[in-house]
Amino acid sequence: xxxxxxxxxxxxxxxxxxxxxxxxxxxxxxxxxxxxxxxxxxxxxxxxxxxxxxxxxxxxxxxxxxxxxxxxxxxxxxxxxxxxxxxxxxxxxxxxxxxxxxxxxxxxxxxxxxxxxxxxxxxxxxxxxxxxxxxxx
Numbered sequence: 001x002x003x004x005x006x007x008x009x010x011x012x013x014x015x016x017x018x019x020x021x022x023x024x025x026x027x028x029x030x031x032x033x034x035x036x037x038x039x040x041x042x043x044x045x046x047x048x049x050x051x052x053x054x055x056x057x058x059x060x061x062x063x064x065x066x067x068x069x070x071x072x073x074x075x076x077x078x079x080x081x082x083x084x085x086x087x088x089x090x091x092x093x094x095x096x097x098x099x100x101x102x103x104x105x106x107x108x109x110x111x112x113x114x115x116x117x118x119x120x121x122x123x124x125x126x127x128x129x130x131x132x133x134x135x136x137x
Contacts, residue, residue: 005068009060017068025069027061027094054097065094103135 002021008014012029019025037053038046069092073081084091116124122134 003072007064009064012057012060015061015064019072025065027065029057029061057097058094062094066092069093098131100131100133102133 003017003019005017006014007017012031014030016028017025018028034053037049073092089095118124118133124131124133
């Protein structure tokens with residue numbers, strides 16, 4: 001990581017920002033799904049509710065991401081910042097959500113890749129939209 005930071009947003013708590021030297025970054029929001037919200041992306045009804053919840057978070061966090069990106073570009077040396085071709089992903093924009101479930105299992109997630117053993121023998125499974133991690137013991 002090139003840079004990390006932490007920001008507290010009223011009503012959401014702590015956000016952690018990570019920027020890589022390759023110009024990509026990600027934001028981590030530790031939280032819980034509201035009661036009654038199911039993290040299932042397989043059924044239309046559950047997917048619609050989950051996407052609406054994500055959109056409410058994006059509406060609050062997206063402008064922060066754009067502002068942080070703008071500040072990074074302003075601070076970078078002129079020869080580092082350059083115009084990007086139209087075929088690239090939008091710069092300074094929040095692109096997607098990926099859910100990391102800790103201590104819970106989302107059986108509807110479509111697994112891909114290879115299960116990875118973490119410290120202490122815990123197995124991480126990366127999935128389509130959800131990554132399941134075991135609870136810390």
